[in-house]
Amino acid sequence: MDKKRVATIAIVVGIMVFLLKVAAYLLSNSVALLSDALESIINIAASVMMLLALSVASRPEDVDHRYGHHKAENISALVEGILIIIAAVVIVEASIGRLLDPVPLEDIDLGLLVSLGATSLNGILATVMMREARKNNSIALEGDAKHLFSDVLSSVGVVAALFVATVTNLFILDAIIAIVVAVLLARMGIDVLRKTAHDLMDSACEEEEKLIEEILDANSGYIEYHDLKTRRSGTKVFMEVHMCLDGDLTISEGNRIIMKIENDLRMAIPDIVPNIRIEDQTHCKKFRPKKAE
Numbered sequence: 001m002d003k004k005r006v007a008t009i010a011i012v013v014g015i016m017v018f019l020l021k022v023a024a025y026l027l028s029n030s031v032a033l034l035s036d037a038l039e040s041i042i043n044i045a046a047s048v049m050m051l052l053a054l055s056v057a058s059r060p061e062d063v064d065h066r067y068g069h070h071k072a073e074n075i076s077a078l079v080e081g082i083l084i085i086i087a088a089v090v091i092v093e094a095s096i097g098r099l100l101d102p103v104p105l106e107d108i109d110l111g112l113l114v115s116l117g118a119t120s121l122n123g124i125l126a127t128v129m130m131r132e133a134r135k136n137n138s139i140a141l142e143g144d145a146k147h148l149f150s151d152v153l154s155s156v157g158v159v160a161a162l163f164v165a166t167v168t169n170l171f172i173l174d175a176i177i178a179i180v181v182a183v184l185l186a187r188m189g190i191d192v193l194r195k196t197a198h199d200l201m202d203s204a205c206e207e208e209e210k211l212i213e214e215i216l217d218a219n220s221g222y223i224e225y226h227d228l229k230t231r232r233s234g235t236k237v238f239m240e241v242h243m244c245l246d247g248d249l250t251i252s253e254g255n256r257i258i259m260k261i262e263n264d265l266r267m268a269i270p271d272i273v274p275n276i277r278i279e280d281q282t283h284c285k286k287f288r289p290k291k292a293e
């Protein structure tokens, strides 16, 4: 499925879920269901932002952005993480009032039923999005799917709390479990932020580097390589390396060797953007014997 289509579906389903949760709040007058509904607004905003980011991220390179617009996905995930943390704070804030002054809940059965309906809708959407995120290797989509999962988690917590609260008449439980769910939410938000900050700081792509080294080692025609560097931008993996060739080779011969290696790299890692610098043997950093054919 196209990432943009997934985002559009997420927005439509998000609005449906939000309206259902508002109805559940109006029916029950539960502060936990209110905060649950509030979290859905942030959900919709996040999906809209993801759609914008995807439209920008897939744009080809232009005069201002020679390396493309891939980082738009990272920025979107960053905002996403911040939104999840804001949702957690809002839930805690709403819960504290009821914690100090618990009130009996009204038409709770119907409220819980409506909330559960909205939650299962969210659960299906989150599963579809996580699958698409893995398939497309998209951080923005993964951030959104994680947010949705956190939404499902918090909703289930809220429904469980309200159920126990009505059975036991302990209405303070409503606020307590809502706060617990908010802490879980905050943790997920921090996780999304950490992952995005990691990529924005140009951290090395460890998995891909191992694969690159394997491919370089499997190739021949060069003396040694050094200064291998990788960094991730959106879904792209930018890679550079210095490669020492025999100085007596012609430029065409050297170029052929490099192009073969670059081709092998692209076959193994479709999102790679290789940049190989040719040097002669006087630049060898460490001697690396040429592999036998």
Ligand SMILES: [Zn+2]
Pocket (backbone or CB within 6 Å): 226, 227, 242, 279, 283
């Ligand atoms: Zn060098």
